[in-house]
Every structure is written in structure tokens, then in C-alpha cells.
Amino acid sequence: MITWSTLTFDEKREALARPAMKDSASLKATVSQILAEVQSHGDAAVIRYTQQFDCPSLTSLRLSNERLHELAEQVADDVKRAIQIAFNNVKQFHEAQKPADIRLTTTPGVTCEQRFTALDTVGLYIPGGSAPLPSTVLMLGVPASVAGCRRKILCTPPNQNGEIASEIAFAARLCDIDEVYLCGGAQAIAAMAFGTESVSKTDKIFGPGNSFVTEAKQQVSQRADGAAIDMPAGPSEVLVIADDNANADFVAADLLSQAEHGPDSQAILVSPSSSLITAVQQAVEAQLATLSRNHIAAKAMENARYILTDTISDAIAVSNVYAPEHLIVQVGNARSYLPAIQNAGSVFLGAWSPESAGDYASGTNHVLPTYGYARNYSSLGLLDFMRRFTVQELSKEGISNLGPAIMTLAQAEGLDAHKQAVAVRLNALAQECDQ
């Protein structure tokens, strides 16, 4: 237990430090090589890597829609229902995010507009691994679908049999995703960034992944011939603020929810109550033993931090500095503290709002800025699947009204042709009047 008020400035910084991310030259070089191979050899390179890492017998990247449909049908009914419930909530919440176009007359005869339009082609990456992640399919596929992206391409690594989990297939079909490709890792990101014979080049790539995927996303986002990406990535994290009234079992379960994601997950409890902190520490020990992924969670909890502050306001100040991906506020009248919260990806208010609600089914998106990026990046939302552009239309009256100011400014900036573009028009109008 760390007593915040006794720390020096440097100790405070240390207490909230995140683990350094590996800046591995060999990872960069490996990924760069994979990108170059895929760019040069297209499908052949992607298939070769997929055979090497995922499925030795793979010969075609595309999962047929027929097979996608068959797989989707195999999902157990209760899981289907649960995915459908999550889908409904995520869809409602993202539909509510639809932006309105703006049209405004700034000066008589001068109309300005801001318009929103869906990105044309988006790439959705779903990691493989020991368990399927249908929830991530929903978190990417629903906003892409609601935005109205013309093409939605999903890449996910196949299993040894060249197939994907039925839950992934079911969620993909709910989101109207009908292009599923059997590839993962940096090669999948390369395929979606550059395009291959099978996989369309995409405008933007979304989704979580391992260090190869993350590095590949960074690299393609830096290239003009690549693709935009959703946001930078880092280890996942939760910060819980709790007071004396909090239920220690609830808090412990929330910390462990985060911890089981991976050994580098960060779990932080900040509380003005030392008795609550002690109770949570005991509850964590008790619950840890019951988890199937307890080796992962235990490893992450070695780096958990329990910070004792003087007040709840101090705890919020700590959170604002840390800028957590998930912030759970289990204090009396939690909502009253919302205006004071500055930097967080997603906020969970009150005792009955576990992180797993947002991870799965409340309706909010679970793709969130990690690693302190909550101070300058947004949680994923509908707007990330759209583009804004502007339109202006000046009438003769408009250019007459605004032209002189434009010419003065162009002259001040030494840009003759900018001035001339107005002058030729004002001259033409003057001639019209003379006639």
C-alpha cells in the first residue's frame, strides 16, 4: 500500500509509471520484411506466412460465405442470444452517435458546410489465440456497419484446420461482414494496407493484436501508400477508485478482470480507505485461486498498485494524471464526481458497473486508448469510421462582400495569385454591372 501524500514528485511519477514498451529493432525489422514481402508478392506471401504460423494446409485466404454461414450456425443457442444482446446494445449506442451535417451562412452570400461520410473500405483485425473474441468483432463491425462503410474486410488467423471460431463467424454475420480472410499477424495488416489479389486495399485498419500486429499497424500508418489506423496501442489497464462503502469482492473482481488479459496488464486501486485496500488485497488472493488464467492474472497482479489518498478528490487527481483506459468509480454518489474526471477512455460509475459490462454488452465500445493515450486520443466510436470534409459556396454577393478582405490578407501574406483569383472575379462582376 502506497501512501500518496508521503511521496515526493518523483516517487509519485514512479508509482504511476507504466512498463516501458519494448522498442525492439528486431521486431521492427521483421515486420518491415513481412510488409515488403506482402507488397511484392501479394497473396502468395500472405499464404506462405499463414502456412508457417497458423495452418500448414491453407491454400486460399478467403473464407467462403457459405462456410461462414455454416460456422455461424454452429454456435450454441445461449451464446447466440448473448452475442445478439450485446450486438443490440452496441448498435443502439453507435447509432446514437450519428453526426449531423452542418450548413451555415457566415457572411451574406457565403455558405459553409461540414459533411460527414463513411470511409469507403475498412479493415477489421480480430486476433486469434486460445479463445475466440466475438466481442471484438462487434466492437469493430457494428460501427463500420452503422457508418455505412461500403466494404468491410475482416482478417483473423485460421486455426490448424483452416477455419475460424464459430462465434467469430456468427458475430461477423450479425455485422453484415461478408469478406472474411484467413490470415493474421503483420501479414494480415500488410494485406489490408497495400491490398493483394484477394484482399482489397483498405482506407483504415482497426483492431487489437500482438506486438507484430501493433508494429505493422504503426508502420503502415506512417506510409503514404499504407492505411490509417484506429489508435496507438499498449497494454490494457484499469484504475479503480473506491471508498469505505465499496464492496471489496467487487473491487477485487474488477482488478482481476483486467489482470487476466495479460501479464503486462495494469491494475491500480486508489482509495482513501486503508481498510478497504486491505480487504481488497485479501479478496484478490482468494479469488485468484479460482481463475483458470490464474498464472497470467497472478503475474499481472505482482505489478498491481494500491494507493492510499487523503480524499476521493485526491484519488481522482491521481487518476487524471495516470489517464487510465478503464476507470471504475465505486464510491457513494459516483456520478457527482464525473465533472472532475479528465482523462479516461471509459468510465464505469457505481458498484453495479463492472468493467466486463463495457467489455461485452453495455453498448459502449471496448476499443479504448491505453498506455496514457486517454489524454489525447478518443475511445473508438462511430466517428472513427467516417470522414469530415467541408464545402463552401460563394454567390456573386458573397465574393463581393468577402473579396476585399481576402485580397488584403493575400497581400499581407505575399500571395499574389491568391489575391488575383479574387480580383479577376471582382473585375468580372464590375464589368457585368457596367453593361
Added chain:
Amino acid sequence: MITWSTLTFDEKREALARPAMKDSASLKATVSQILAEVQSHGDAAVIRYTQQFDCPSLTSLRLSNERLHELAEQVADDVKRAIQIAFNNVKQFHEAQKPADIRLTTTPGVTCEQRFTALDTVGLYIPGGSAPLPSTVLMLGVPASVAGCRRKILCTPPNQNGEIASEIAFAARLCDIDEVYLCGGAQAIAAMAFGTESVSKTDKIFGPGNSFVTEAKQQVSQRADGAAIDMPAGPSEVLVIADDNANADFVAADLLSQAEHGPDSQAILVSPSSSLITAVQQAVEAQLATLSRNHIAAKAMENARYILTDTISDAIAVSNVYAPEHLIVQVGNARSYLPAIQNAGSVFLGAWSPESAGDYASGTNHVLPTYGYARNYSSLGLLDFMRRFTVQELSKEGISNLGPAIMTLAQAEGLDAHKQAVAVRLNALAQECDQ
């Protein structure tokens, strides 16, 4: 004049190719070194570089507010009026972009919110050079001010006398920018990304610049200890679609407005009228001679392209592939083509809407995606100075309704602790009911 319909696929691609951007290892290394120096030595390093490149006598980075005020007062009255007119229009249009928070009940007892909040500290970069750029101060400063960013930091290189142009000072004061630092180039970007004794670390850096500035922005945006940036940058460009009714002088002036920005600027005319194209080519020659920056504009116009299409629709298809930063549509009933326009940073409709209107004063932002990024990046707007985050609050009813689905999904994904975080709450509720 290129006749579009006679081109092969590869020739079409070639006709719309942008100049390759230098991927210079020495530029990267130089910038990387400057970033490291500023990160290690703070103000001392920034002052040293500024003495070397801009002002040998500089000893302090901060331009005092008193001096800022004095400089602002020196602006000629007609320029003050013109800047004020532009400011008013830009402010109106960006105020109209204020987003509304969202609050929604997705399932009884489950409330989800999307909230918008201003970025805390933003860094605005204004290039130096032969002429001052007060318009760019407005395009960055107005949205930062309208968004409500707590701190707005402006960096611009000083002249030989350690001062800045009075027009910059005047525009900065209109935008309520009260922290102006006398530094430019990669060292200014480093100062705003990492912070120094004088310059606060910023959350996001905005603004155009030379190749050092662009490279520095890219590098700091890739670092977790750096800052986010507005968008990737490339040479500026315009594509004009014009028909037989268009005024060749207007079109020529618009092409030249773009061309005078720099020798790498791109100017493209696409038209179904060969007579219009010929007339524009002649008008360009005539107008070129009158420009003070004619050597720059002439160099850019060497790479100008004149593309003849069969129809206006074909011209729009060409534009959609090219994805221009600025798209000027000088055809009869220009607005009717707006729904067909897919990828453009800002659209100028009709004969009376020159690019310079948007560059200066219509109200739209002149910071726009270049180099084809209009297909996946937005034009700069108020939302770029804000963050979205989500909030969820479940009541007892909410967790009772949604908990079973969350548990099913957590189980399907093999995440016990996520399931447990719901189970402990449902158990607690069951016990409450039993009592």
C-alpha cells in the same frame, strides 16, 4: 492535354501520380538528434538551435505578453479589419461544429454516454519564412479557443531581431493565445512534445511546416512520451473540374493560387471541354508573368496536368481517385454534383468560390488532408481539438438484466474473472433479496 479515355490503367495511374516524398535517412537522423537534444537539455537546446537558425541574439524563448500586445497594435488598420473578418467567419463555422453529448438507455437500468471534452494543452505551430501567416494562426487558434483548450501554446520562429510579424501577434491575440514562444523547426516540435523549462508539454501538436517540422511531428507522434498530431502532411494541391461555361481566367487564377505555394504544389484541371483547357493554358501563361512568386508558380505549373474527359461525371470519377486536398467545381449547377464527390478535403462550388476564399475567410479550415489522405483523413475541425470518452452506469436492475449475457460471453471468451465480476454482483443481489 491528356485525353483520359485513351489511357491504359497504368497510364491513368501515372497521370494522377503524386511526386514521391523524400524518405531521407539523413533527415530522419538529423531530426531524431534534435529531438534527443531537446529532450535532454530543454530550453538550452532549443535556444541554441534558434540562435543557429533564426536569431543569433536570442536569450529567452518566451515572447512577453506586453511585447505581443505592442506588436499586435502595429498592424495596419485595413489588415486588422481583414483579419477580424476572417476570424469572425472561422469562429462562427467552428462554433457550429460543437458536438452534443449523448446519453442513452440501451437496456433498462443500463445508461451509456458519449461525452466530448477539450484537449487540455495544445501546441500550435506557425511556420516562419518570407511572409507572415496570420491566416494559419486563425485556423489553429480559433478551434482551440472554441473547443476550450485550457492552454494554447504557439511556437513560431523569430526573425533576426528576435521578434515575430505583427500580423501573427494580432491574430494570436484575437484567438486568446497568450503563450507565444520564439522557436521553429524540429526543435519547436520537440519542445511542445516533451516540454522544457519554458514550454509546457502538449497533448497534441497542430500546424504546417517544412520537412524538418513534418518529420519531427511524425517522430513524436510515434512515441508514447511524445504528442498526438493533427494529420500527416504532403505537398498542397488543387483539382479543378470545369466545363465549357467556366471562365478560363478564373480557372487559371485558381490553378496558380495553388502553384504559388511551392514548387512541389500540384495543380490539375479536369474538363470535358478541350477549348476550355486550351483557354486556361493560355490564361495561365498570361497571369504567370504578373506574379511576384512567378518562379515558384512556374516551376509548379511544369507539373500541372490538363485532363480531358468525356463527361463531367468522368471528371468527378477522376477526382475521386485522386482525392484532392482542394476540389473546385466550376460547372453549371455545381451543387448537383456534390453527392457524387467522394474524396476531397474541401470543396469549392461554382464560379464565385475561389480556393483563396477558403484559405482565408469563408469560415472553413484551411488545414486539409493532402497527398491523397483525403480518402481517410478529415479536414481539420473543432473535433480535432476535443476528445470523446464514454461512461456507463448500471443500476441493480441493469446488472440483473444484462449480467447473464455478459457471463455467457465471458465464458465463451475464456475470461473467468470477467464472468466473476458479474457473478459476485448477482450473488450479492440475490442475498439482498433473500434478506
